[in-house]
Amino acid sequence: xxxxxxxxxxxxxxxxxxxxxxxxxxxxxxxxxxxxTQGYAGTTVRDIADKSGILPGSIYHHFSSKEDMLxxxxxxxxxxxxxxxxxIERQGDDPREALSKLIRVSFAWIVEAPHxxxxxxxxxxxxxxxxxxxxxxxxxLKIEQIWLRVLTAGQTSGVFRPDLDIKVSYLFIRDSIWSxxxxxxxxxxxxxxxVAEEFLALAFHGLL
Amino acid sequence: xxxxxxxxxxxxxxxxxxxxxxxxxxxxxxxxxxxxTQGYAGTTVRDIADKSGILPGSIYHHFSSKEDMLxxxxxxxxxxxxxxxxxIERQGDDPREALSKLIRVSFAWIVEAPHxxxxxxxxxxxxxxxxxxxxxxxxxLKIEQIWLRVLTAGQTSGVFRPDLDIKVSYLFIRDSIWSxxxxxxxxxxxxxxxVAEEFLALAFHGLL
Amino acid sequence: xxxxxxxxxxxxxxxxxxxxxxxxxxxxxxxxxxxxTQGYAGTTVRDIADKSGILPGSIYHHFSSKEDMLxxxxxxxxxxxxxxxxxIERQGDDPREALSKLIRVSFAWIVEAPHxxxxxxxxxxxxxxxxxxxxxxxxxLKIEQIWLRVLTAGQTSGVFRPDLDIKVSYLFIRDSIWSxxxxxxxxxxxxxxxVAEEFLALAFHGLL
Amino acid sequence: xxxxxxxxxxxxxxxxxxxxxxxxxxxxxxxxxxxxTQGYAGTTVRDIADKSGILPGSIYHHFSSKEDMLxxxxxxxxxxxxxxxxxIERQGDDPREALSKLIRVSFAWIVEAPHxxxxxxxxxxxxxxxxxxxxxxxxxLKIEQIWLRVLTAGQTSGVFRPDLDIKVSYLFIRDSIWSxxxxxxxxxxxxxxxVAEEFLALAFHGLL
DNA sequence: GATGAATGAGCGTTCATTCAT
DNA sequence: TATGAATGAACGCTCATTCAT
Numbered sequence: 001x002x003x004x005x006x007x008x009x010x011x012x013x014x015x016x017x018x019x020x021x022x023x024x025x026x027x028x029x030x031x032x033x034x035x036x037t038q039g040y041a042g043t044t045v046r047d048i049a050d051k052s053g054i055l056p057g058s059i060y061h062h063f064s065s066k067e068d069m070l071x072x073x074x075x076x077x078x079x080x081x082x083x084x085x086x087x088i089e090r091q092g093d094d095p096r097e098a099l100s101k102l103i104r105v106s107f108a109w110i111v112e113a114p115h116x117x118x119x120x121x122x123x124x125x126x127x128x129x130x131x132x133x134x135x136x137x138x139x140x141l142k143i144e145q146i147w148l149r150v151l152t153a154g155q156t157s158g159v160f161r162p163d164l165d166i167k168v169s170y171l172f173i174r175d176s177i178w179s180x181x182x183x184x185x186x187x188x189x190x191x192x193x194x195v196a197e198e199f200l201a202l203a204f205h206g207l208l
Numbered sequence: 209x210x211x212x213x214x215x216x217x218x219x220x221x222x223x224x225x226x227x228x229x230x231x232x233x234x235x236x237x238x239x240x241x242x243x244x245t246q247g248y249a250g251t252t253v254r255d256i257a258d259k260s261g262i263l264p265g266s267i268y269h270h271f272s273s274k275e276d277m278l279x280x281x282x283x284x285x286x287x288x289x290x291x292x293x294x295x296i297e298r299q300g301d302d303p304r305e306a307l308s309k310l311i312r313v314s315f316a317w318i319v320e321a322p323h324x325x326x327x328x329x330x331x332x333x334x335x336x337x338x339x340x341x342x343x344x345x346x347x348x349l350k351i352e353q354i355w356l357r358v359l360t361a362g363q364t365s366g367v368f369r370p371d372l373d374i375k376v377s378y379l380f381i382r383d384s385i386w387s388x389x390x391x392x393x394x395x396x397x398x399x400x401x402x403v404a405e406e407f408l409a410l411a412f413h414g415l416l
Numbered sequence: 417x418x419x420x421x422x423x424x425x426x427x428x429x430x431x432x433x434x435x436x437x438x439x440x441x442x443x444x445x446x447x448x449x450x451x452x453t454q455g456y457a458g459t460t461v462r463d464i465a466d467k468s469g470i471l472p473g474s475i476y477h478h479f480s481s482k483e484d485m486l487x488x489x490x491x492x493x494x495x496x497x498x499x500x501x502x503x504i505e506r507q508g509d510d511p512r513e514a515l516s517k518l519i520r521v522s523f524a525w526i527v528e529a530p531h532x533x534x535x536x537x538x539x540x541x542x543x544x545x546x547x548x549x550x551x552x553x554x555x556x557l558k559i560e561q562i563w564l565r566v567l568t569a570g571q572t573s574g575v576f577r578p579d580l581d582i583k584v585s586y587l588f589i590r591d592s593i594w595s596x597x598x599x600x601x602x603x604x605x606x607x608x609x610x611v612a613e614e615f616l617a618l619a620f621h622g623l624l
Numbered sequence: 625x626x627x628x629x630x631x632x633x634x635x636x637x638x639x640x641x642x643x644x645x646x647x648x649x650x651x652x653x654x655x656x657x658x659x660x661t662q663g664y665a666g667t668t669v670r671d672i673a674d675k676s677g678i679l680p681g682s683i684y685h686h687f688s689s690k691e692d693m694l695x696x697x698x699x700x701x702x703x704x705x706x707x708x709x710x711x712i713e714r715q716g717d718d719p720r721e722a723l724s725k726l727i728r729v730s731f732a733w734i735v736e737a738p739h740x741x742x743x744x745x746x747x748x749x750x751x752x753x754x755x756x757x758x759x760x761x762x763x764x765l766k767i768e769q770i771w772l773r774v775l776t777a778g779q780t781s782g783v784f785r786p787d788l789d790i791k792v793s794y795l796f797i798r799d800s801i802w803s804x805x806x807x808x809x810x811x812x813x814x815x816x817x818x819v820a821e822e823f824l825a826l827a828f829h830g831l832l
Numbered sequence: 833g834a835t836g837a838a839t840g841a842g843c844g845t846t847c848a849t850t851c852a853t
Numbered sequence: 854t855a856t857g858a859a860t861g862a863a864c865g866c867t868c869a870t871t872c873a874t
Contacts, residue, residue, distance in 0.1 A: 023854090039334060041250035045848060057850080058855050066848065096416075122330065125390060126247060160415045168398070168406045169415070171391055172384045179383030182333060190376070198376050206414030207368045207377070208304075231837085253865055265867075266838050274865065439833090455750060457666035461869060473871075474834050482869065512832075538746065541806060542663060576831045584814070584822045585831070591803030592796045598749060599795055606792070614792050622830030623784045623793070624720075647858080669844055681846075682859050690844065 024062045027052055028076075029115075031069045036118035040070055040126075070123070071132065077116035078139040081109060085146045095154030100200060102147060106177045107196040110184060117181045144170065173203060232270045235260055236284075237323075239277045244326035248278055248334075278331070279340065285324035286347040289317060293354045303362030308408060310355060311385065315404040318389045325389045352378065381411060440478045443468055444492075445531075447485045452534035456486055456542075486539070487548065493532035494555040497525060501562045511570030516616060518563060522593045523612040526600060533597045560586065589619060648686045651676055652700075655693045656739035664694055664747050694747070695756065701740035702763040705733060709770045719778030724824060726771060730801045731820040734808060741805045768794065797827060 030051045034043040045066050049056040063069045088101045110117050124140065127133035147170050154160035177199065184195055238259045242251040253274050257264040271277045296309045318325050332348065335341035355378050362368035385407065392403055446467045450459040461482050465472040479485050504517045526533050540556065543549035563586050570576035593615065600611060654675045658667040669690050673680040687693045712725045734741050748764065751757035771794050778784035801823065808819055 037333075039247055039249055041247055042334065044846080046846090054854095055856060056848080057857070060849070061854055099415075126245075126250065154415070161409075161413065164410060164415065165406050168403065169410055171388065172407060172410060175387030175390075176380045176384040179387055180379065182383075183379055195376065198373050199380060201369075202372060202377055202380060202414070203410075204414045204416045205369065206410070206412045207307075207362070207372065208412045252863080254863085262837095263839060264865080265840075268866065269837055453749075455663055455665055457663055458750065460867080462867090470833095471835060472869080473836070476870070477833055515831075542661075542666065570831070577825075577829065580826060580831065581814075581822050584819065585826055587804065587807055588800045588823060588826060591806075592800040595799030595803055596795065598799075606789075611792065614789050615796060617785075618788060618793055618796060618830070619826075620830045620832045621785065622826070622828045623723075623778070623788065624828045668842080670842085678858095679860060680844080681861075684845065685858055 027059060027062055028069065028072060032073045032113075032115035032119060035070065035073065035123070036115040040119070040123050067132070070119070073116055073119055074124075074133070074136055077109075077113055077120060078136065082139050082143055084109075085143055089146050089150065094159070095150050095157060096159050096204075098150045099147075099154065102150065103173075103177065103200060103203070104193075104196045107180070107192050107199070110178075110181045111186050111192040114181050114184075117178060121178050121181065144174075147174070176203075235267060235270055236277065236280060240281045240321075240323035240327060243278065243281065243331070244323040248327070248331050275340070278327070281324055281327055282332075282341070282344055285317075285321055285328060286344065290347050290351055292317075293351055297354050297358065302367070303358050303365060304367050304412075306358045307355075307362065310358065311381075311408060311411070312401075312404045314385045315388070315400050315407070318386075318392060319394050319400040322389050322392075325386060329386050329389065352382075355382070384411075443475060443478055444485065444488060448489045448529075448531035448535060451486065451489065451539070452531040456535070456539050483548070486535070489532055489535055490540075490549070490552055493525075493529055493536055494552065498555050498559055500525075501559055505562050505566065510575070511566050511573060512575050512620075514566045515563075515570065518566065519589075519593065519616060519619070520609075520612045523596070523608050523615070526594075526597045527602050527608040530597050530600075533594060537594045537597065560590075563590070592619075651683060651686055652693065652696060653739075656697045656737075656743060659694065659697065659747070660739040660742035664743070664750075691756070694743070697740055697743055698748075698757070698760055701733075701737055701744055702760065706763050706767055708733075709767055713770050713774065718783070719774050719781060720783050720828075722774045723771075723778065726774065727797075727801065727824060727827070728817075728820045731804070731816050731823070734802075734805045735810050735816040738805050738808075741802060745802050745805065768798075771798070800827075 027048065031043070031048045034047050034051065038047070045056045045059055048066075048069070049059055052059075059069075063072070084105050085102060088098060088105065091098070091101075093101065120136075124136050127136055148166060151160065151166045151170060155162055155164070155166060180195065180199075184190070184192075186192060190198075235256065239251070239256050242255050242259065246255070253264045253267060256274075256277070257267055260267075267277075271280070292313050293310060296306060296313065299306070299309075301309065328344075332344050335344050356374060359368065359374045359378060363370055363372070363374060388403065388407075392398070392400075394400060398406075443464065447459070447464050450463050450467065454463070461472045461475055464482075464485070465475055468475075475485075479488070500521050501518060504514060504521065507514070507517075509517065536552075540552050543552050564582060567576065567582045567586060571578055571580070571582060596611065596615075600606070600608075602608060606614075651672065655667070655672050658671050658675065662671070667690075669683055670680050672690075672693070673683055676683075683693075687696070708729050709726060712722060712729065715722070715725075717725065744760075748760050751760050772790060775784065775790045775794060779786055779788070779790060804819065804823075808814070808816075810816060814822075
């Protein structure tokens with residue numbers, strides 16, 4: 001792309017493919033942003049095409065359907081998210097450190113892929129029961145199991161308070177973190193890290 | 209309705225009006241449920257009509273538009289919600305007690321009007337910038353100010369930890385609570401009160 | 417209506433019928449005005465009801481349909497219009513005088529029943545071919561025949577110019593007159609009579 | 625269209641664009657005809673689509689709304705109409721000749737674009753007050769001013785009778801001419817020119 | 833007579849998607 | 854790949870009309 005092509009030769013296959021990948025990635029980014037801000041049902045294929053500078057029909061050269069775009073957005077988010085959480089668990093830190101890592105990684109994702117996070121948070125409920133999106137619930141469950149194992153270990157080892165309902169605590173913590181995608185804006189006074197630390201302080205020690 | 213009508217006399221105007229109010233209320237309940245579960249954009253007027261056993265056109269005798277239904281649902285929720293929070297603040301309890309009350313009342317609303325809560329949570333972002341729904345942001349702000357005053361008072365009086373960012377803490381707490389509408393099911397093992405107590409324990413004392 | 421009714425007795429049948437006739441007449445007047453200004457297709461039964469201070473359903477106690485209202489408006493206009501023209505022809509004036517009378521009566525109708533004139537002018541074309549409105553074309557034809565007889569007699573007797581196409585002249589004159597309902601406003605500087613005289617001057621002597 | 629394409633080559637972009645323009649033009653022609661015969665309010669988008677052999681939704685690839693079609697029809701008619709009248713005034717003929725030209729051009733338009741004329745005549749009253757159609761009244765006014773200037777000049781120079789009210793005479797003449805679109809059928813015994821001459825004779829010299 | 837809720841057909845319009853070019 | 858025209862289903866909504874009260 002930055003290398004001059006001499007003699008007006010037609011673009012190489014390499015370049016074409018790069019363009020194609022770019023176009024596809026750009027379409028996904030636009031779709032994710034619109035799905036995140038207007039909702040999936042509230043976003044039209046024309047919206048995506050307009051914002052991408054192409055015509056609606058052209059989108060179907062890259063994706064088989066609007067639903068397909070949602071599918072790719074969710075897979076591209078959930079797969080590395082799960083892998084990241086798995087990797088943390090595999091590292092075998094003590095529960096307090098493991099939980100801190102899970103939380104910090106979550107906040108990192110909110111900065112890294114805010115639109116995907118927002119789409120996941122807003123739409124995953126609506127997708128329950130749709131065969132093509134079963135994997136969303138599967139990932140959610142496997143992620144939940146990782147967190148629950150860490151929390152349980154912490155309670156067993158006595159580092160977390162014994163009187164808390166682990167499952168309920170997890171749900172409160174999970175929603176607290178992911179919901180912050182709706183109000184956290186990078187570039188403001190709060191860095192992603194400081195939000196994570198703020199949350200850790202609150203979650204570990206409470207208000208009192 | 210519970211009083212027997214002697215002699216088979218036709219229902220009085222009272223009864224007719226009750227029917228009308230009932231129908232309207234039933235339509236609102238159906239709409240709220242569908243908006244909550246499928247999203248506002250994902251719900252069609254036909255969906256509401258079908259589930260209510262009438263024809264789509266008949267809805268327009270009771271509401272001027274689909275948007276009007278959303279409007280009524282949100283107003284009917286936000287107005288008493290705000291009033292309830294205001295009343296708590298007016299009672300002048302110490303900050304810890306006041307916050308406990310705010311939290312317990314919030315969880316009570318989730319049981320009382322889960323669909324309205326879910327609609328408020330899911331749709332209020334999309335409504336920003338729509339003149340007809342400015343009041344939603346207004347109420348949200350006024351509610352936020354009540355919570356922030358209580359939290360600030362608690363920090364000033366030394367009962368809440370001084371190192372927390374009040375605004376950020378509020379946002380975490382708020383989202384934690386309202387998001388539970390997505391997973392809490394009354395009638396299960398957890399009563400509404402026990403969820404509130406669980407949350408209070410977590411929020412006040414933390415995991416450690 | 418102005419006579420006090422003693423003892424709270426219910427209104428007599430006479431009064432009731434008068435009310436009924438009034439209501440019907442008022443509905444017709446409102447309908448005619450709306451049909452004239454918005455067109456028949458562009459006027460809703462609700463428009464008529466709103467402007468009459470009743471509910472749409474109540475109109476059907478007085479008229480069997482919206483079309484029925486149009487029917488009554490046109491009949492109430494066309495029948496006396498035709499009778500008036502017939503009477504003029506029957507008077508046996510010389511053609512110039514007869515034509516003057518036809519023209520003056522036409523302008524009188526525009527003041528007397530401007531809405532009916534406008535409805536007749538705007539809608540009669542659309543009604544061609546509708547069995548229920550055949551009488552409109554019938555009246556139009558019979559009226560045309562009266563005018564043509566007068567014009568032909570005038571040409572035969574030498575008072576009207578021999579080189580004019582009688583039929584075409586009639587159509588020009590007819591449309592000129594009836595169209596003035598769209599711009600003539602009684603109460604302004606021009607009286608109905610002066611418009612008629614202006615037209616007579618133009619039609620009889622021309623611009624030159 | 626008249627040039628043979630050798631070798632069965634597929635149509636070039638030129639042809640595609642021509643198709644597009646054709647389709648749009650054909651839709652406009654159909655819409656104008658239906659608006660003229662059934663009225664704008666009395667014509668459905670489905671009517672236009674049916675008569676054009678396409679589906680209702682396809683119309684929206686060419687026009688943004690039904691109202692847009694009316695807008696294009698009126699603009700495409702009024703703009704050249706006004707330009708034609710302007711050009712006549714610019715030629716600086718004596719008033720009698722100028723008026724003759726205005727009248728002859730008007731009748732030519734009735735043959736050239738009868739549907740647009742009929743739509744203009746029937747609907748322009750209903751459009752008053754609609755911001756998007758202000759230009760219709762603007763054009764009408766500017767056209768009226770041209771005619772009034774010619775008539776006034778004729779009266780000043782003594783060629784037109786001094787006792788006529790110029791404005792009223794204009795309105796009678798205008799409506800006479802445009803209304804003929806409702807009855808004049810080209811291809812019959814009367815040519816467009818002969819109708820114009822008939823009208824000129826009547827308007828200039830009168831019946832007597 | 834009037835009401836108000838309901839009907840069922842149809843309105844203008846939008847949508848995701850297809851496909852010849 | 855991109856285009857632009859088309860599709861067919863569905864959308865939110867309006868309409869004339871009905872009818873029990």
